[in-house]
Amino acid sequence: MDILLNDSIISREDLTIDLEDRGYQFGDGIYEVVRIYERQLFEWEAHAKRLEYSAKELMISLPVRIEELYQNLLKLIKKSSVSVGYVYIQVTRGTAPRAHGFPENCKPNLIAYAREMARPLMKMKNGVRAVTADDIRWLRVDIKSLNLLGNVLAKQKAIEAKAEEAILIRNGIVTEGSSSNVFAIREGKCFTHPANHYILNGITRQLVLRLLNEIGVAVEEIPITKEELFEMDEIFITSTIHEICPVIEIDGVKIGNGAPGVLTGKLQSLFDKLIFPASSI
Ligand code: PLP
Numbered sequence: 001m002d003i004l005l006n007d008s009i010i011s012r013e014d015l016t017i018d019l020e021d022r023g024y025q026f027g028d029g030i031y032e033v034v035r036i037y038e039r040q041l042f043e044w045e046a047h048a049k050r051l052e053y054s055a056k057e058l059m060i061s062l063p064v065r066i067e068e069l070y071q072n073l074l075k076l077i078k079k080s081s082v083s084v085g086y087v088y089i090q091v092t093r094g095t096a097p098r099a100h101g102f103p104e105n106c107k108p109n110l111i112a113y114a115r116e117m118a119r120p121l122m123k124m125k126n127g128v129r130a131v132t133a134d135d136i137r138w139l140r141v142d143i144k145s146l147n148l149l150g151n152v153l154a155k156q157k158a159i160e161a162k163a164e165e166a167i168l169i170r171n172g173i174v175t176e177g178s179s180s181n182v183f184a185i186r187e188g189k190c191f192t193h194p195a196n197h198y199i200l201n202g203i204t205r206q207l208v209l210r211l212l213n214e215i216g217v218a219v220e221e222i223p224i225t226k227e228e229l230f231e232m233d234e235i236f237i238t239s240t241i242h243e244i245c246p247v248i249e250i251d252g253v254k255i256g257n258g259a260p261g262v263l264t265g266k267l268q269s270l271f272d273k274l275i276f277p278a279s280s281i
Contacts (some may be wrong), residue, residue: 004076004112006063012113021109023092026100027146030054031090034073035240036082036114037275042240044070046203051089054143060093063108077114085116086240090146120242124268127248127260128164130237132226133157135168135175135198142197154178165237167250170198173223180237180245181205184224185263187233194221204238211270217263234261244268 001012022028032051035042048066055062064072073087089112096103137150154166155178166178175193176182181202184191190212195201212219229235233256235247244267246260 001113001115002076002079004072004110006110007068007072009072009076009079015111018095020098021092021095022103022106023090023109023146025098027148028058029090029092029146030058030060030144031088031146032144033240034087034089036077036085036087039077039083041070041073041077041087042275043203043207046206050144050201050203051091054145055091057140057143058093058145059102060091060108062091063110069110069112073112073114076112080114082114082116084118085114087112087114092146117241120245123164124243124245125260127246128237129162129249130165130167130177130235130247131158131161131163131251132169132229133166133178135170137168140197141175141200142195144200151178164245165242165247167229167247169226172225172227173198174226174229175199175223176202177237177239180239180242182247183208183236183238184229184232185234185261186231188217188263190217190219190263191224191232192219192221193223202238202240204240204243207271207274208238208244208267211267215266215270230255232256234264236261236264236267244271 002009003012003015005015017024032047034044034047091108091110094106094108096106133154154168158164158166165180167182168175168178174182176199181192193199209219229250230253235255237245237247246264248255248258248260
């Protein structure tokens with residue numbers, strides 16, 4: 001596997017991670033996952049903007065300029081021969097003797113790699129099951145930080161229940177999925193949690209909001225309760241990896257008629273046209 005280390009591409013065997021890298025000891029870092037479709041980075045500008053936002057909020061200075069990072073990622077994708085997959089980018093505050101406060105003169109470490117990963121076509125077509133789980137995460141999940149234990153534990157709960165996703169509930173309110181955003185539709189109206197410090201403002205979420213606006217569906221970015229979740233006609237999750245994926249059952253209870261919803265399907269086809277504009281005519 002080829003790795004982008006700051007601004008050079010090296011092989012995985014030559015990569016060393018220092019034991020005092022703050023990402024390793026404190027989870028003191030940020031990341032992005034960007035989809036690769038046909039060797040291109042999908043929605044790069046939005047991901048780049050969020051990476052800069054996460055860096056700013058944690059007072060980490062990115063070690064390379066965004067334009068340079070973009071060019072290096074394209075080189076990495078080419079070298080790794082990934083056609084459909086994702087690129088993982090991680091920036092940690094740097095390496096220094098262990099102490100909680102920010103070290104002086106600490107240089108951030110950036111690594112990135114690309115992996116082949118097919119689109120989840122069957123899940124998108126048939127829908128998936130979800131469970132609910134307590135949202136026990138910290139209160140700045142708008143930052144895409146490496147601190148993911150709350151997400152990891154929730155996802156494990158889903159896996160053990162043979163479900164795809166855990167829908168997180170904080171004080172009775174649906175926030176988001178363990179690795180996705182949650183949308184709900186009732187009587188033709190779409191609901192999703194507002195983009196504040198309780199959710200990660202997903203790039204796919206932002207794109208879906210644009211699509212809903214384009215097709216004239218009323219959207220309310222307001223919190224919904226766990227109880228309301230079960231009264232919805234359609235529910236879907238969105239993420240870079242899941243794209244737009246119908247949720248047909250939550251905690252063993254069917255959503256709507258227990259099949260992927262019509263509006264969800266419509267959004268999926270609009271999304272397809274954004275991924276493959278040339279083949280959409
Ligand atoms: N929310 C959480 C907690 C996530 O981890 C993710 C993606 O991994 C998302 C939402 C969706 O974000 P995006 O659409 O940018 O992938």
